[in-house]
Amino acid sequence: MAESNSLQNIAAIIYITPENSKISVKNDFLQLELTAPNEEGNIETKTYDRIFLHRAFPFDHPYSYISVLDKDSKEIGMISNVDIFDEDTSLKLRAELDRKYYAPVIKKINSVKERYGFSYWNVDTDAGPISFTLHDTYRSMLKVEHVRIFITDIDSNRYEIPNVEELDHKSYKKIELYL
């Protein structure tokens, strides 16, 4: 048992687990029924018509440390890992997270043209061919763990290159400059 003044006790994070909750889907959206202490410290069961999922560590832990928010963006609790739920629920949670953090994976870079501080990209992704534009190419490419790149275009759409070193040689050459 942790000491009463430990960080954990002070923070008092509510973890949403299969034991204290029920997650279901209604009209494509997730619903949550949770039994947990409320602000006054009394245990109560509450139903949230819609819940919103946020990754605490979107790059490193896409399916763990998930913050669950209500429709007013107030945190209801956290899910330590979606896989602690049964397979069906876990799949639903994963699907919702994948939608929220939607980022087509770039498979091949057909062309990158740099003009006056903007670059025009034409790529093949797992969602089909896409063209997009970046402002300040170098800063639009977020490097995670050296080889993983997240690209944010001027419309704030995101694209992912899971491993630049696994791109074909021609594609790699086109972006080598920015790495």
Next chain:
Amino acid sequence: MKKSWSYNPSQPNSIPEELSESLTKRGISKENVRLLVKTDMNTEMVRCDNYLVVTDSELYIISGSNTLSRKNNVSIFSSKKLQSQFEELPSQNDTPAVFNIKDYENFKVEELLSSSRLVAKSKNDDSYVLIANMSNTYKNDMYNFVRYLNDLVQKGEFTPEKEGKHSKNVFCPKCGNRYVDPERKICPKCMDRGKVIRRTGVFFLKYKVQIFIILCILIVTSALGVLGPYVSSGFYYDEVLDKNGKFYGELLLVLGIIISTRLLNTIISIFHNIITSRIAANLVYDLKKVIFSAIERLSLSFFTGRQTGGLMTQVNRDANTIYWFFCDGVPYFLINIVQVIVIFIIMIIMNPLLTLLSLVTVPLVVIAIKSVFGHMGKLHAKRYSRSRSMNSVLSDVLSGMRVVKAFSKENEEIERFDSRSRALAAAEETTGIFSTVSFPSISFLLYASNIIVWAIGGWMVIKGSMTYGILLTFISYMNMIYSPMFSFVDMTSQASDSMNAMSRLLEVMDAKPDVEESPNPVPLTNIQGKVEFRNIGFSYEKNRKIIDGVSFVIEPGKVIGIVGHTGAGKSTLANLLIRLYDVNEGEILIDDVNVKDISFEDLRKNVAIVSQETYLFMGTILENIKYARPDATNEEVIEAAKIAGAHDFIIKLPDAYSTQIGFGYKDLSGGERQRISIARAILRNPKILILDEATAAMDTETERKIQTALERLTVGRTTIMIAHRLSTLRDADKLIVVENGRMPEFGTHLELINKKGIYYNLYKMQAQALKNIGIES
């Protein structure tokens, strides 16, 4: 090609042709379509062409894919005329393709991280349904659509915006790419270069005489240059050293000529350098002045949207590049062309065969140089980006040294620096090796053609068909022709650098301030200080509302408090009043005059703000306080400082009011800086005073003291106090509670307590906190 398109409700004809079939199939005639919007994903997040069609009662989802195909009998001359064909996808999921819009309310766009979706609330069971997904590219279209749709559902009609920003074309008609800034309608890709050069060239008009002189000098020097080989080789061998020559034996004369041309050349080039240095310095100064004043004119949003740290360095570098283009690049380019042509003609006259031979390796060399320069450019860019990343670590660590030491992370930081530094070293190594390998190789190629000419020419001399002098002259000319030719190759990359610099310059100059001063301002004399917010809506980023429908009136001389959680939009309200930003909806009035109609000078003279971000400029404390009113007397400054509670600490400093403060404000604490900026605002003596968390960085005792002083000051002055500590606001006449950009509560302290709403909760919480430490409030 990416092409966004959104339906303009005022033009029913804009329904895309390819949808006709799908509409007919559903029994919708074009006249019945009230709204139409396109997204790029279906509800399963699969990319496709997804249309939402709204009639008076239904919303249809038509999803499929557009394919472009050429019409069958189109002639090759109009091959660009592509016909769009739309093929519907079969419905794959259980989301219905038709919604009865009367069954839903509150259609809204929900923003996910990098995509958005349209949802609606069902009237039957209050649950939400998903209607469509889209990438953020289509988000703005959707926001407009939703606004119209909600109006249509609620009122049965909607009024399309006349000047719909988003309904207009946001794509360059020439290349189909999106305008970077839809307001500017300039496509960087299709920019008119001639225009850019002409507009930048205006700066050089001031120096047209000097530039003309430079051009003349260049002509003279290059003429002398062309003459040189003839005098030093051909003439010398054939006329002076040769027994049959006209000037046989007159060595002194020849030496005289050579020395005097050399001398003339030197004098001219010194003169040339003096002129260019003068123009360079003045021109770079001119450019910087223009850019800096353009920057100062711009609204705050320009700076938040751009990386401003390097802005001035960029300006410096750009100014030099532009200078180079007009003063070195273009004149040399012209001269080189003339020189090449002249030398070429001379060479052909001297010996056509040798001329041909001398050019044998040139194509090879040009190709080699081009690829070397191309690769070199990439290597340099790589080196530059690596050094940038190394420097960023360096400055990061140095300014955060306190934290590094506190967590004893020295070794990790060394490691981090080391890896970046190593990367830079590697890039430098590659660059170095590449240049040492490539340039001698190119020289060798050039040398090869030299050898050929020497061999064939030597044979000709032996045969007697050419004199030794002519051969030597020829070879000198041959070597002279190479360098201008190669400079053309290099020219292209440098020219594009200059184009970049010029367009950046124009970008800054053309950037329009979003907040513009009214051309015919209403004069404000003797203002009373009445402030009214009328249904204000505002967003920093398009369509992401920070303030939504806030209205209130502050009577002259009253003190009003704004409370709310961090990030609720409190400071934004203050920024809107002083027009750091302009409202998107509604109006803000001072004494019943719209702030947009008040001149900046009147506005800022009558409204002063002390914000949570305090900035002190380099200079003395006195100068900093007087910044608000340069004509204030020293007494006034001291009084202001006294009211602000700054006087006591200032006077304890060795240099008191003359203490120099730098841009790191190492000498002053946060609370001290805040007090100086309060003094600054007080000195301005405005009718309307905004205190935005002005006392947040102070201890309670100091805060109390300043408040008592301010209380006296606020008499007869409209005061807006923003705070999250409620005790700060105990003297406010009325309180505004802001939450998520809305204003749910407005009233006096007592009214709000009795209402038992948000304010009551906040109050209870803070009182509880005080109780916990033994203070009853």
